Structures are given as structure tokens and as C-alpha cells.
Amino acid sequence: MLMTLLLLASAGLLVLAVFLLVVPAWCVRAAALAVTVAVVVAVGNNSAPPAAWVAGFVFSAVLLLVALARGGLERRVGGVPFLLVSGLWAWLAVGALVAGTYSVPRLVAYFGLAVVVALVAGQLTRREVHLVLGAVVAVAVVQVGIALAELAVGEPLLWGLRGGTRLNPFLGDAVDRVQGTLGHPIILGLLEGLAVLLVWADPWQLSRRARWALLAVCAGGVLLSGTRSIAACLVVAVGVHLLLRSRLAAWLRNVAIAAVVGSGVLLLDLGLSEIVDDLLASGSWVHRLESVQAVPALLARPLAESLWGTGFGSEVGLFRDGHIRLTFGLEVVDNFYVYLLGTTGVLGLSVFLLVAVVTFARGDRLTRAVVVLFLGMGASFDLVVWLGVGVLMSLFFALPGAAALAASDRAEQQGRAARDLEAAAAADGGSAREDRRPALVA
Numbered sequence: 228m229l230m231t232l233l234l235l236a237s238a239g240l241l242v243l244a245v246f247l248l249v250v251p252a253w254c255v256r257a258a259a260l261a262v263t264v265a266v267v268v269a270v271g272n273n274s275a276p277p278a279a280w281v282a283g284f285v286f287s288a289v290l291l292l293v294a295l296a297r298g299g300l301e302r303r304v305g306g307v308p309f310l311l312v313s314g315l316w317a318w319l320a321v322g323a324l325v326a327g328t329y330s331v332p333r334l335v336a337y338f339g340l341a342v343v344v345a346l347v348a349g350q351l352t353r354r355e356v357h358l359v360l361g362a363v364v365a366v367a368v369v370q371v372g373i374a375l376a377e378l379a380v381g382e383p384l385l386w387g388l389r390g391g392t393r394l395n396p397f398l399g400d401a402v403d404r405v406q407g408t409l410g411h412p413i414i415l416g417l418l419e420g421l422a423v424l425l426v427w428a429d430p431w432q433l434s435r436r437a438r439w440a441l442l443a444v445c446a447g448g449v450l451l452s453g454t455r456s457i458a459a460c461l462v463v464a465v466g467v468h469l470l471l472r473s474r475l476a477a478w479l480r481n482v483a484i485a486a487v488v489g490s491g492v493l494l495l496d497l498g499l500s501e502i503v504d505d506l507l508a509s510g511s512w513v514h515r516l517e518s519v520q521a522v523p524a525l526l527a528r529p530l531a532e533s534l535w536g537t538g539f540g541s542e543v544g545l546f547r548d549g550h551i552r553l554t555f556g557l558e559v560v561d562n563f564y565v566y567l568l569g570t571t572g573v574l575g576l577s578v579f580l581l582v583a584v585v586t587f588a589r590g591d592r593l594t595r596a597v598v599v600l601f602l603g604m605g606a607s608f609d610l611v612v613w614l615g616v617g618v619l620m621s622l623f624f625a626l627p628g629a630a631a632l633a634a635s636d637r638a639e640q641q642g643r644a645a646r647d648l649e650a651a652a653a654a655d656g657g658s659a660r661e662d663r664r665p666a667l668v669a
Contacts, residue, residue, distance in 0.1 A: 242262065256294045256350055257354075260347060267340075269283065273410055275410065284337060284339075285336055302631060322571050325538055348622050349625050356627070366418070370407040373408060374407050393453065398453070405451050413604075418448075421597065421623075456607040457600075468592050471595060472592070518560050539570050567579055583624075597623045598623075
């Protein structure tokens with residue numbers, strides 16, 4: 228064990244040295260976020276041993292701060308996206324500390340990394356944003372490979388699957404759902420769904436062949452995860468991305484296409500009705516329905532508890548006190564809105580919705596589609612109760628908006644023009660000095 232820790236520490240110091248000495252300053256922040264995404268996907272789940280994810284999160288936070296020191300600040304720290312995201316985490320942290328549901332080290336490692344990720348993400352230029360989004364897609368592609376290996380081996384390669392194996396509804400229950408290194412099939416589905424959405428939006432302007440290949444791989448990851456909720460949310464998110472096109476003619480065309488495709492699905496029945504029937508008949512639907520039905524009881528609690536909740540992380544008490552009925556022995560809410568209503572009260576739920584609405588309003592088309600994807604998944608999963616999901620949500624919610632990116636683009640163009648003028652002036656000055664030199668006498 229000691230030798231393993233020493234090897235990991237040595238590897239971490241080597242990565243820090245590379246970031247200090249080798250990685251160029253213009254992309255060091257994006258590179259640090261890319262490494263953070265890889266680390267979070269590898270160890271940031273509730274199935275991993277605490278020592279593993281705490282070490283990974285602390286290392287990532289240090290790496291990000293080193294990168295920020297090297298790369299500098301692109302814009303002021305107190306921007307709206309960072310304030311919103313950090314304010315949400317602060318609100319959740321206060322509730323968890325008061326209730327005593329999270330230890331201080333757990334709060335510092337998890338919530339601290341989420342805030343540092345938001346801080347660094349808010350400083351990115353457009354080129355850096357493209358690099359980070361590309362890193363998310365690359366990690367998702369690697370996870371598809373791990374998922375295929377998991378199918379071949381017959382068990383998770385790294386972390387154990389919480390709750391045992393589950394049959395895959397997309398593949399006719401012929402194989403089990405897979406999780407990659409994320410500790411749960413739903414989390415793998417969310418990562419792959421994010422990658423599908425990113426490749427669909429294509430901020431990098433990929434070739435058609437590369438784009439369709441990546442779409443096929445990441446969509447295959449969604450199928451392997453067997454997550455029906457992410458498939459439904461992804462359809463809605465892609466639809467939002469299409470309908471938010473700036474030109475009215477394009478918007479109307481997309482509406483017509485969506486109507487035609489929807490009619491074809493209804494007429495031809497491409498298997499979606501069977502998936503819906505399976506979902507309604509499954510235990511997962513019954514379990515989630517019990518959470519939704521608990522809303523009146525949660526609102527009927529004493530005023531202070533209804534407003535403030537019982538503290539983030541106190542969901543077990545909601546089942547114990549009878550506010551939410553226990554189904555299948557699972558003390559899991561599996562609905563982020565009901566979870567927040569119960570543990571952080573009406574005010575906590577309102578804070579989260581405010582952050583989501585403002586992020587949607589300030590974001591570009593891709594950011595808005597990502598927000599819709601997260602909000603949709605919140606109806607069937609606990610989101611930031613899972614470590615990696617919370618960090619990823621901080622990343623996407625804190626990315627600079629279109630106006631901030633446009634301003635950084637203008638500043639970069641002005642800086643490039645100034646450097647060109649200086650270079651031209653230096654060249655002209657050298658020529659003038661050369662002309663003033665006395666001519667050589669033969």
C-alpha cells in the first residue's frame with residue numbers, strides 16, 4: 228500500500244512539473260481541466276474507496292490552481308457564472324455542515340474541487356473551451372472501450388456496481404448494463420449523452436466522417452449503459468439546440484422536420500412504445516413515482532423545515548421519518564428536485580433552479596442544450612449526490628457565455644494586431660539603421 232501511494236505521489240509530482248515547465252501558458256488552464264475530467268471520471272464516483280477519490284480530487288484542485296497561476300486571469304473572478312455556481316455549493320455546504328451529514332474533509336475535497344473547476348472554467352478563451360469540450364468527448368470514447376471490455380469480462384473493471392447487475396432494456400435484456408469506471412450505468416449514460424450533444428453541436432467544425440464516427444461511438448455508449456432517461460433527455464436537448472437557431476427560416480424548417488420525424492415515429496412505431504411500456508412496468512418507475520408523490524408531505528412539514536430542509540445529505544432521515552415511502556429497500560430519492568426539496572427545502576430547490584435558469588439565459592445554444600440535459604436527468608437521478616456529476620455540472624454551468632467569449636476574441640485579435648505592428652516597426656527600424664550605415668568603399 229505504501230509503495231502504491233509513493234508511486235501515485237511521484238506520478239502526481241511529475242504531472243505538476245510538466246504543467247509548470249512544458250505546457251504552454253495559453254492552454255495550461257484547458258489542459259488542467261482536461262486532466263481533471265479524466266481523473267473525475269476515473270475515481271469520482273460513490274463506489275470508489277474514499278481514499279481514491281479524495282486523493283484524485285485534491286490533486287486535481289492543486290493542478291488547477293497551478294494552471295491558473297501560470298495562465299493568469301482572462302476576466303475578473305466575480306463573474307455571474309462563477310458566483311452562481313460557487314453560491315450553490317456554498318448553500319449546500321452550509322446545510323451539510325449544520326446537519327452533520329458530510330465531514331469537513333469530504334466537503335473540502337468534493338465541494339472545493341467543484342468551486343475550483345468553476346473558477347478555472349470561467350477564465351477560458353474560446354480555443355480553451357474547444358479543447359476542454361474535446362477532452363470530454365475523448366474521455367467518453369475511452370469509456371466506451373472500457374464498457375466493451377467490461378461486457379467481454381462480465382464484470383466492472385475497476386469499481387463494483389452498486390445494487391448488483393441490471394439487464395439492458397435497449398438490447399432486449401440480452402446483456403447487462405455497463406458502467407465503465409463511473410460506478411453506475413446512469414452516470415456512464417450521462418457522460419455519453421453529454422458527448423453526443425457536444426459532437427452534435429460540433430464547435431470544432433469536424434469533418435463529416437469524423438463527426439458521424441464520434442456520434443456513432445458515443446451513442447453506442449448510451450446504448451451500452453442501458454439508460455432510458457438519458458436517451459429521452461438527449462432527444463429533448465438536441466431538439467432545443469435545433470430550435471434555438473438564430474434565423475427564423477431555419478427555426479421553422481427545424482419545427483417542420485421535428486413534426487415529420489415525430490409523425491413517422493408514431494406511425495411506424497420504431498420500438499419506442501415498447502421501451503416506454505417497459506419503463507412504466509419497471510420497478511425503477513415505481514421507485515421514482517414514490518419520490519414525486521412525497522412532495523405534498525415534504526411541503527407540509529413545519530415551516531422552518533419546509534423552507535430550509537434537513538441538510539444536504541440527510542435523505543436517509545426522510546425515509547426514516549416517513550416523508551418518503553421506502554420502495555425495494557432503497558433509501559435513494561432518484562429525483563434531484565425532490566431530493567433538494569427534502570434536504571435543502573424550498574429555498575435550496577429555488578437556488579438550484581435560479582442557477583439553472585440564469586445559466587440557460589446567459590449561455591449559447593450548446594450551453595442551453597446542456598442545461599436542458601442536466602435538468603431532464605434531474606427528474607430521474609440525484610445528480611450532484613454523485614461526486615463526478617457534481618464536478619461536471621460545475622464545469623458546464625461555469626463556462627463563459629457568448630458575450631464573454633466574444634470579448635476575449637476581440638482582445639486576442641487586438642493583441643495579435645499590436646504584436647504585428649511591433650514586429651513591423653522593429654523591422655522598419657532595422658532597415659532604417661541599415662540605410663544610415665556608411666557605404667563600403669571598394
